[in-house]
Amino acid sequence: MRIGVITFPGSLDDVDAARAVRLAGGEPVALWHADHDLKDVDAVVLPGGFSYGDYLRAGAIAARSPLMADVVAAARGGLPVLGICNGFQVLCEAGLLPGALTRNGHLHFRNRDQGLLVERADTAWTSSFEQGQRIVVPVKNGEGRYVAAPAELDRLEGEGRVVVRYVDGNPNGSSRDIAGVTSADGRVVGLMPHPEHAVEELTGPSVDGLGFFTSVLSALVVAA
């Protein structure tokens, strides 16, 4: 299974994301933001980093890159897409996911191991988990505070669109402790924490992050 990882100018975690794909058993495929070429991948990961230096708004300029037009079209057709941190910001800016990510409530960059509660274990990226499972992966952001209008938050919670929620402390002031959300069809997922940094005992606080990548591989096997 070929999993594309997009590199934007200022992406930082594209290599780690590709490594996580490989450790999960997939074949990572490097994608370049300025191309109009998804290289026939079976799924796409938008990695963390600071695309365009977070100028204008985090993820705003990357969301208007040539390749993102192809990603948006393919996602509307069911292509699984995962946005991590800056990738989540890009997906919100591109209109594939609801809400927005803004400056942390306490204004500090926050980097720590973070507890998460998996609320949806039936998306393309979370089927390796159990609903209600607690996992630990690193979080590291300065603009990770998930916001939307209160009525929109009510709607998202009502539709079960919250995939993961912060537990044991909210690192950035996100509304209702929301750490990640999904599209209506469960194929597009975005989250601020970094599962690609929790895939090996040597370097991560756990190997819980691997589940995101094994999930999409099994979803693709089922579909094939």
Add this chain to the structure above:
Amino acid sequence: MSQVVVDVVLKPEISDPQGQAVLGALGRLGHTGVRSVRQGKHFVLEVDGEPDEAELRQIAETLLANPVIEDVELHLPARTTD
């Protein structure tokens, strides 16, 4: 050439920690009469010829501002009649 100004501010229901930090600093400086600060962005665009309002509104609403969380105000130059 004409100049077009676009102001972008967070919607009232979205909290603004940067504005709150500025408000805190004002209080420490003795400016206790300031009740609230909302921080925004101010864009100055120089465009060829007469500004095309529809195009500028599209620029403002689809790139300069994120309508999910921000309100935008477009200020076109006063039209000269001579």
